[in-house]
Amino acid sequence: DTAVSQTPKYLVTQMGNDKSIKCEQNLGHDTMYWYKQDSKKFLKIMFSYNNKELIINETVPNRFSPKSPDKAHLNLHINSLELGDSAVYFCASSQDYQSYNEQFFGPGTRLTVL
Amino acid sequence: AQKVTQAQTEISVVEKEDVTLDCVYETRDTTYYLFWYKQPPSGELVFLIRRNSFDEQNEISGRYSWNFQKSTSSFNFTITASQVVDSAVYFCALSEAGGYQKVTFGTGTKLQVIP
Numbered sequence: 001d002t003a004v005s006q007t008p009k010y011l012v013t014q015m016g017n018d019k020s021i022k023c024e025q026n027l028g029h030d031t032m033y034w035y036k037q038d039s040k041k042f043l044k045i046m047f048s049y050n051n052k053e054l055i056i057n058e059t060v061p062n063r064f065s066p067k068s069p070d071k072a073h074l075n076l077h078i079n080s081l082e083l084g085d086s087a088v089y090f091c092a093s094s095q096d097y098q099s100y101n102e103q104f105f106g107p108g109t110r111l112t113v114l
Numbered sequence: 115a116q117k118v119t120q121a122q123t124e125i126s127v128v129e130k131e132d133v134t135l136d137c138v139y140e141t142r143d144t145t146y147y148l149f150w151y152k153q154p155p156s157g158e159l160v161f162l163i164r165r166n167s168f169d170e171q172n173e174i175s176g177r178y179s180w181n182f183q184k185s186t187s188s189f190n191f192t193i194t195a196s197q198v199v200d201s202a203v204y205f206c207a208l209s210e211a212g213g214y215q216k217v218t219f220g221t222g223t224k225l226q227v228i229p
Binding site for chain 2: 031040041042043044045048050055056088090092094097098099100101102103104105106107108
């Protein structure tokens with residue numbers, strides 16, 4: 001059983017399109033995250049949700065809209081895709097939002113915008 | 115603001131050699147947590163270790179060991195007798211206590227172990 005799963009694994013789309021990435025965790029964790037990893041492997045947090053509530057919202061264009069229907073799911077919708085959005089997007093979860101918790105990562109979604 | 119520096123972008127070693135991955139961090143907090151994660155070629159990040167700022171004891175887990183030194187703000191990772199399966203990108207990360215967990219990752223060190 002996969003602990004943190006993401007779909008799709010690969011996403012290739014044209015500039016200007018809208019796309020969504022889904023994430024689910026079966027660990028019973030309260031907190032979930034979205035990270036963006038660029039081509040140089042730099043990993044940066046985008047959003048964090050705790051029990052369906054947004055708790056971290058980094059400087060991300062408002063074309064990116066996360067949604068957490070329940071604490072086991074965190075989806076990411078991206079409007080009007082741009083070339084610079086091409087990256088690998090990772091979903092992660094942790095027990096709760098405390099700083100000492102390790103995070104469990106999904107397999108990543110490689111988004112390519114043409 | 116917190117910052118993590120991994121000065122080594124890429125390291126290549128021959129199998130069975132020992133290798134140390136450096137990590138230097140900056141934080142104004144007195145309570146914080148340091149992590150190492152491994153990202154193998156398959157892409158998924160895997161947690162390796164956590165250390166809190168009050169525990170400077172070194173840790174050994176099999177061929178892996180970690181050296182935490184507050185005096186130099188470093189949290190280095192050594193792999194002894196490296197194996198091809200150790201080939202991966204390794205990330206050092208920092209999380210300050212208080213508030214919501216916001217982890218700052220270093221830029222990663224790509225380790226290639228040559229058979």
